[in-house]
Amino acid sequence: MKIKNIFKNTTQMNTDNTEKEPIESANENAANEIETAEELSVEAQLQEDLAKEKDKFLRLFAEFENYKKRTAKERIDLFRTANQEVLQALLPVLDDFDRAMVQIAKSEDELLLKGVELIHEKLRNTLVSKGLEQVEVKAGDDFNADFAEAITQIPAPSEALKGKIVDVVEKGYKLGDKIIRFPKVVIGN
Template sequence: MRIGKLFDSLRGKNKHTMSEQNINEEIQDQNINPEVQNEETTATEEVVEQKSEVEVLKEELQKEKEQYLRLFAEFDNFKKRTSRERIDIFKTANKEVITALLPVIDDFERAMPQITKSEDTALVTGVELIQNKLVETLRGKGLIAMEVKAGDDFNTDLHEAITQIPAPSEDLKGKVVDCVETGYMLQDVVIRYAKVVVGM
């Protein structure tokens, strides 16, 4: 209706100068299509939505990256920890068996002074060979005997004081006077403390 009125006014105003084609073009210029406006608005909204979706995706990607880095660090720590534990297990795998054999070594140490008094040299040599073989076999598995002698400082990390006696001299006060039972270490771990007498 509006287009018809506009068409009539333009036709009446400039009958001689404007052709019908020009009038139609004028009408089209004057009357903007609302569908075009809606399409432009929709396109703008879609661009805004796309931008916001991109931002959301970027945030999600950043979160995933952070989570991946945390998981990677945790897994790396887990690998290192299990590797250390495995090495420790290998080091002390024979701990129970070796600990059970320590009294046998003690018996050899107590018996040897009496056996060496025997006139049977073959017996003495045979027992010494057995003792040495046992000690060397256990040493090959990582067993280390602690060397404790009179005058050493008393060390609670290595020694166990079974008694205290008056020090024979001033320089032995608070120090080891005698070692009653040999202590042993398996690799770097103490499996039996050296039993010592401490001067006071």
């Protein structure tokens, strides 16, 4: 009987252990699944954070590239128009030379005319070398407010000159693409 009892107890223990093993195994599986889910959740969060940081980096990089392009363009524009104030100050001198040339041409002094022409050309060539260009408008052209400034309107001498430029009072000049002084014109009405 003792052997039977021992056998029964051993069998019962084995049965208890076999019942505990699936429970423990299930608990371990559940714990492993939770750990795996947590790892996947952490990994997904890290991937999301990485994607956000990459996006932030790309935007910052693009913004910096735009800044570099903008400042380079501003620097080039500054170099192009750096002499603008000096050239604008010299424009009245150039106008005076043009008026002097007209008056000297009326005199009979050839040497005076030749000397003033040389100085006038030297000044004009120097200003042109610095980027100054004359805005071309002449009598008979259509008036365009983007390229000329109308100082007055007079009755048109003919029907063909209505709404057109009758006279150019003051020449206009541009530095590069920018007009620094608009030509002053008279328009036929």
